[in-house]
Amino acid sequence: MKNSGGNGHDTKRRSLLKIGGAIGVGSAVGGTVLTVLFPKKVRSATRHHRTPQQFDTAARTLTKFVDELQEPSTISPSATLNGVPFYDVRMRPLQKKLHRDLPATDLWGYNGQYPAPTFEARRGRPIAVKWENELPGRHFLPIDKTIHGAEEPTPDVRTVVHLHGHKVMPDSDGYPEAWFTNGFRRTGPFFETPVYRYPNEQQATTLWYHDHALGVTRLNVYAGLGGGLYLLRDDHEDSLGLPSGRYEIPLVIQDRYFNRDGSLLYPVQAPDRGGDPDPRVPPVWIPEFFGDTVLVNGKVWPFLEVEPRKYRFRILNASNARFYRMTLQEAADTGQRLGRPGPVFQQIGSDGGLLPAPVTLKQLLIAPAERLDVVIDFSGLQGKSFLLDNDALAPFPDGDDVVPTEVMLFKVNQRLQGRDTSRVPATLNTVPLLKPADAVAVRDLVLSELDSAPPFENPIIALINDAHWDDPITETPKAGTTEVWRIINTTGDAHPIHVHLVQFQILDRRPFDPSSEYPNLVFSGPPEAPAANERPAWKDTVISLPGTVTRVIMRFDLPSAARPRPGDKFLYVFHCHILEHEENEMMRPYIVRG
Numbered sequence: 018m019k020n021s022g023g024n025g026h027d028t029k030r031r032s033l034l035k036i037g038g039a040i041g042v043g044s045a046v047g048g049t050v051l052t053v054l055f056p057k058k059v060r061s062a063t064r065h066h067r068t069p070q071q072f073d074t075a076a077r078t079l080t081k082f083v084d085e086l087q088e089p090s091t092i093s094p095s096a097t098l099n100g101v102p103f104y105d106v107r108m109r110p111l112q113k114k115l116h117r118d119l120p121a122t123d124l125w126g127y128n129g130q131y132p133a134p135t136f137e138a139r140r141g142r143p144i145a146v147k148w149e150n151e152l153p154g155r156h157f158l159p160i161d162k163t164i165h166g167a168e169e170p171t172p173d174v175r176t177v178v179h180l181h182g183h184k185v186m187p188d189s190d191g192y193p194e195a196w197f198t199n200g201f202r203r204t205g206p207f208f209e210t211p212v213y214r215y216p217n218e219q220q221a222t223t224l225w226y227h228d229h230a231l232g233v234t235r236l237n238v239y240a241g242l243g244g245g246l247y248l249l250r251d252d253h254e255d256s257l258g259l260p261s262g263r264y265e266i267p268l269v270i271q272d273r274y275f276n277r278d279g280s281l282l283y284p285v286q287a288p289d290r291g292g293d294p295d296p297r298v299p300p301v302w303i304p305e306f307f308g309d310t311v312l313v314n315g316k317v318w319p320f321l322e323v324e325p326r327k328y329r330f331r332i333l334n335a336s337n338a339r340f341y342r343m344t345l346q347e348a349a350d351t352g353q354r355l356g357r358p359g360p361v362f363q364q365i366g367s368d369g370g371l372l373p374a375p376v377t378l379k380q381l382l383i384a385p386a387e388r389l390d391v392v393i394d395f396s397g398l399q400g401k402s403f404l405l406d407n408d409a410l411a412p413f414p415d416g417d418d419v420v421p422t423e424v425m426l427f428k429v430n431q432r433l434q435g436r437d438t439s440r441v442p443a444t445l446n447t448v449p450l451l452k453p454a455d456a457v458a459v460r461d462l463v464l465s466e467l468d469s470a471p472p473f474e475n476p477i478i479a480l481i482n483d484a485h486w487d488d489p490i491t492e493t494p495k496a497g498t499t500e501v502w503r504i505i506n507t508t509g510d511a512h513p514i515h516v517h518l519v520q521f522q523i524l525d526r527r528p529f530d531p532s533s534e535y536p537n538l539v540f541s542g543p544p545e546a547p548a549a550n551e552r553p554a555w556k557d558t559v560i561s562l563p564g565t566v567t568r569v570i571m572r573f574d575l576p577s578a579a580r581p582r583p584g585d586k587f588l589y590v591f592h593c594h595i596l597e598h599e600e601n602e603m604m605r606p607y608i609v610r611g
Contacts, residue, residue, distance in 0.1 A: 067305040067338075067411075067475060068418055069284045069292045075119060075275040076309040081318040082352045082426040083117045089246065089267060089314060092134040094144070098212070104136075104146045108176055108242060110153060116317035120279035124241035125152055132269055132315040133226070133245030140251035143216045148178045150199045158236040158283045161301035164600055165486050166231030172198050175205065176237060179229035180215060180247055181386060182222065182368055182520070182557045184576055187588045189213035190517055193231035193604070205231070207588075216576050219520070220446075221254035222370040222555075223247075223331045223388040225269075231486075235306065235337055235596035239283055244269040244335035253446075254371065260329040260392060260439040266321070267331045270383075270424060272308035272339050275317075295469035297477050304476045305338035305597050307411045307418040313425045320426040325399045326437035329365075332381070332389040338595040340413035340511065340560075343424060344380045345393070348404040352426050359403035363441055366390025369520035369555025371446035376550045382409070384513035386558045386594040389550075392441050395429045403427045412510040414562070448553040451522050451570045456501045460492060463505045463535055464512055464561060464593070464603070479508075479593065479603035492591070492607035494573045496581040504559070504567040505535055512561045512598065517589040518609070520555040521571035523547040531564050538566070558594055573609050585611030 094102035109129035112121040127133040138144060156173045175198050179191030188195075188209040196205040227243035228234055237243070246267050259265075274282035285301045286292035313319050334341060345359030363375045368388050375392070383389055405425050411418040465483065466476040482491065494500050501524070504514055525544035533539035546552070561567045575581060592604030 067416065068303055068307045069287060070419075071274055071282065071284060071309070073277070074282060074309055075277045075279070078277065079116055079118055079310070079317060081423055082320040084316045084319050086266075086319040086321040086425065087132075087314050087316055089132045089269070090130060090134045091137055092128065098145045101142075102144045104144060105149065106146055107149045107151045109151045111241075113315070115279075115312065115315060119275060119317070122275070122279045122281060123157060124281075125237070126241045127245055131241045133241075133243070135245065135267065136226075136247040138215070138217050138247060138249050140217055140219065140221060140249060143214060145212050145214050147212045148176070149211070150174070150176045150197055150201075152176070152199055154199065156233070156236060158240060158281070159285050159301050160233065160236065161299050163299045164232050164302055165602060166193065167233060171232065172203055173233075174198060175203070175230045175233065176228055176242065177205070177230050178213070178226055179517075180213075180224060180226045181515070182224040183215060183247070184219055184518060184520075184574070185213070185215060186576055186578060189215065190589060191229040192588065193229050193234070193590065196230040216578065217249055218577060219249060220370040221251040222249050222366065222368070223333070223390055224249060225333050225335070225388065227335070232600060235600050236283065238335070238596060239273070239281065239306070239337060244271060244333065246331065246333065248331070257442055257445065258438070258440045259365070260327045264327065264439065265329040265331070267314065267333070268425075269314050269333045269335050270341060271312045271335050272337075272421065273310050273312060274308045275310055293469050293473040293475050295473065295477070298469050298475065299477070299601065302601055303597060305412055305418075305595055307339055307420075309419045309421055311407075311421045311424050318423060318425060320428055322428045322431050323395050324431045324433050325395050325397060325429055326433060327392055327394045327396065327439050327441070330391050330393065332383065332391060334383045334385050334387055336385050338385060338597055339411055340382065340384050340409040341407045341424065342380055342382045342409035343405055343407050345403045345427075346406055348402050348426065350402045350426075350428055352402075352404055352423060354404060354406075360393055360395065360398065363392040363394070364389055364550045365392055365441065365445055367550065367554040368557045370448075372550065373446055373448050373553055374444055375441050378550065382560075384413075384511070384558065384560045384594070385596070386513055386515055393427075395427070396437065398429045401429050403429075414511055416510065448555065450553055451499060451572060453501055453524065453570060455499045456570060457498045458494065459501045459503065461503045461505055461536075462514070464508055466508045476508075476598075478601050479598045481592075481603055481605050484605060485602050486604055486606070490606050490608055492605065493610055494607070495610045496573055496575050496579070496587070499570065499572045501568055501570050504561045504569065505538070506561045506563050506565055506567070507535060509563050511563060512603070513558050513594040514561050514591065515558045515594045516571065516591040518575070519571045519573060520557055521559070521569045522553070523551050523556060523559055524568040524570055526562065526568075527566045528564055529566060575609060581609075581611030583611055587611075
């Protein structure tokens with residue numbers, strides 16, 4: 018394993034932004050709490066715009082629900098490699114109309130497609146993928162050269178692909194510094210192989226792939242290199258009789274700004290045009306991106322015509338920073354709300370696989386990178402339309418940035434093609450609970466932000482345990498052991514925290530007094546059980562609410578190919594999945610020890 022330190026970050030700016038003192042870590046055995054020794058007080062949520070306001074975008078000129086939802090294509094292998102299916106995926110520029118009234122938009126896409134093509138994989142059948150960069154040498158979105166990993170002489174256009182939620186070896190995980198340029202002419206310090214191997218040893222679930230290049234992830238995903246689904250199936254899932262075929266539809270949700278000429282607009286700080294004037298703020302980077310336009314499967318505010326029967330929807334939030342809290346509302350076929358609720362959601366699966374039993378929900382909350390596997394039953398609703406709406410504030414849970422309140426429209430106007438024989442069984446899966454008593458360590462991850470001066474009070478930098486990306490690695494769990502991680506959110510916003518390699522389980526959340534300081538937190542209430550669709554469930558991304566300690570438990574099992582021996586080190590990362598946060602230090606490497 019290569020050393021993750023000393024990769025030429027902007028050390029002068031980072032040294033000025035250090036918030037606290039040294040980190041002291043205790044022994045990671047016997048259930049010891051690993052305490053970070055610096056005080057942290059909860060920051061109250063402030064009323065401001067994380068995304069500089071935009072006043073002349075295309076959104077106000079676009080009619081909603083005039084474009085039909087498209088489904089991503091399914092990618093096929095091009096050959097075999099050492100007896101397993103081999104896929105050659107090339108990242109290429111493209112132009113595409115995303116709305117009837119918008120000119121074509123310049124994008125980047127996997128195999129030149131947007132939305133990205135879907136992989137269909139089977140448990141126990143590994144595949145190999147060669148990810149190739151055939152992009153131009155110049156980025157069409159604004160790069161901040163002061164952000165870690167983006168400094169000169171790092172090439173502007175570099176990519177690496179992370180298959181989110183998959184248990185893979187480190188050389189196939191898409192480590193942020195394993196990037197490569199067009200034709201592999203230049204590679205990052207952790208690049209090892211152009212061919213990634215996916216063992217597919219997990220249960221059936223909805224995974225997804227996206228760019229993960231250090232310093233430009235937020236821009237590459239925004240350009241189109243994100244939101245690709247990887248559907249892992251198995252015999253057990255097949256036996257359940259869930260809606261399938263044309264009645265199983267992915268919904269990949271993203272938000273964007275568009276200029277009137279159809280081009281993507283990604284705002285910059287621009288202090289002379291209303292941006293944050295604090296000189297400590299990175300000159301281009303923005304704290305979070307919130308757009309005024311919603312796309313589903315690459316179409317702006319689409320509609321979907323359905324039959325009066327059950328449908329299975331694989332929902333992915335592939336937005337940079339936006340949370341969605343969605344309900345179904347009866348509407349006219351133009352999308353105008355009629356004041357009556359629509360059908361409920363039956364959630365059947367989460368990030369890491371099927372739930373033990375269906376959970377009936379009137380609304381869905383989904384953070385960036387989370388997946389929800391749901392069934393909606395349109396039976397008996399012929400001739401009606403239903404708006405999928407959104408009321409999640411931005412930043413979540415109580416910010417005041419722009420909030421598009423419509424996502425898409427369902428029209429129940431198709432004739433039933435045959436009797437609906439699909440079903441949603443009362444029992445779906447077995448999810449054995451991990452036991453806190455089996456944990457050999459309890460680790461604290463303290464989320465913090467340094468804010469700019471009033472009146473903006475925007476995050477200048479976001480950190481985990483006061484550590485930067487290239488600081489010494491402090492999280493070193495041993496392969497095959499179980500640990501509890503306490504995510505302590507001292508900021509004013511929610512953060513979706515993602516841990517590579519593992520699927521974990523949420524234990525509980527407990528609020529604390531915002532006037533108290535870590536490590537001497539004063540709890541303001543008892544531990545709160547996770548929602549019914551969060552436990553029992555396998556998760557790889559968890560919502561960490563402000564002023565709350567969120568406990569998760571995980572077992573650090575490596576892929577079967579690892580065969581760890583004493584002294585072996587396997588390098589992964591964990592981070593906030595608000596892309597603007599992970600790009601500005603809210604991401605840390607960790608090592609699984611043999």
